[in-house]
Amino acid sequence: MAAHLVASTISLRVNGQTRSLTLDHRTTLLDALREHLDLTGSKKGCDHGQCGACTVLVEGRRANACLLLAVAQQGREITTIEGLASDGELHPVQQAFIDHDGLQCGYCTPGQICSAVAVLDEAARGWPSAVAADVADTDVRLDAAEIRERMSGNLCRCGAYVNIVAAVSEAAGGRA
Amino acid sequence: MREFGYARPTDIAEAVALTYADAHARYLGGGTNLVDLMKLGVETPSLLVDVTGLPLGQVEETAGSSLRIGALARNSDIAVDPFVRGRFPLLSEALLSGASGQLRNVATAGGNLLQRTRCAYFTDVSKPCNKREPGAGCAALDGEHHNHAILGASEHCIATHPSDFAVALAALDARLEVQSEEGLREMALTDFYLPVGDSPHEEVALEHGELITAILVPAVPAAARSRYRKVRERASYAFAICSVAVVVTVVDDAIHDVRIALGAMASRPWRARRAEAALAGSTPSAGSFAAAAELELEQASPLRDNAYKVPLVRELVVDSLCELTGVSR
Structure with a gap:
């Protein structure tokens, strides 16, 4: 068996900044963010892709950072909860979570918010969900059933779901 | 690690x-x-x-309204593709019913087919598992097996295959394109997954190093109706305890063509060929659908805690066929 190098130097674009890192190949994107770049907003919940606390945006699409190997993200644009606000203004989804008390302990909140930002984008592009009556329908209305389905990859063990749905609904332009 | x-x-x-x-x-x-x-x-x-740097990410219409899915197409991109949504809606339904938005954005088509069972004993290296360690035994036989197989299992392994997508593809007679060192070859998806027998560790008909490059889905007749339905223990973000993919064409009040695949029932997507044969040419009715499902399920070997799957899958087959053929129950 050939001997393989077990670490590599990569660069990532994280919240608009280029960051260069030399990492053991076993390092997940989540650990690279938290342990190597000191961006501890993304949370480690289950570390197995089952809870969504680690959700970040990769090239604008939501993903579980705990299941991505950092080495495989070479050159990609990563947005974490720390990168959503701009010029001191909270992202509208962040503001909506505050306005609707969309949290209790707050541990799942960074992942919930990153996921919700992507949900708004997916809906705007006409992506269907499993609760669509007809998957060919491109006119997506984010009612409560749609929001619950689309946010199902983000668990909240405090059970703040009612207010999370209200927050996402308002950010989507619907009635809270 | x-x-x-x-x-x-x-x-x-x-x-x-x-x-x-x-x-x-x-x-x-x-x-x-x-x-x-x-x-x-x-x-x-x-x-x-x-392999994500390889040029295998396309989802495209091919000759005669057939579909070619590059093995590296992400689950989301397949599910939202306009041609897939319009002509193969059960593929979108199956993909959208699986995992979460985050996982679908990352998981690939080829990886979906190659994903491993979620049997809790397979994923726990402290427990015996013939799939993980041939000859070690099967902890699920007398253990927690309420979501294990009732069809095609053996005394060596009762694990189920977790994919929704593969079940819909099985009903569509999909084929796989595989690259080896010698060249490209093709095989039916239903031949890709091997029977359990006494070698549950041998899951698919690939040699080491062979790479799935594409999934080829033949055109569905314009008159066909199709559906993927999934039952699970919570409303979203859970593996199936029972799923059914059906493609059916009714001509002159007779079943011209019907294809039924069952999920969460076996180590692989289970084509219900006995039920299909019984229904070919028949007049659609709830009674004939139930009889066909019963015929298929004569082969079932339920265990201590999963016998509920027999009536569950029977009812889901009957209900799906009734819905698609416009027959009342």
């Missing part, structure tokens, strides 16, 4: 050569299952050959 090497070739031949050269190399697609299994110590590759 064990240390491993990493390579990201941009050429298919190079990727295949790298993997053939190392018996413990694994292809890395989205990694949503493989990376998890590496964390759990179930998979211990020496080298990951990251």
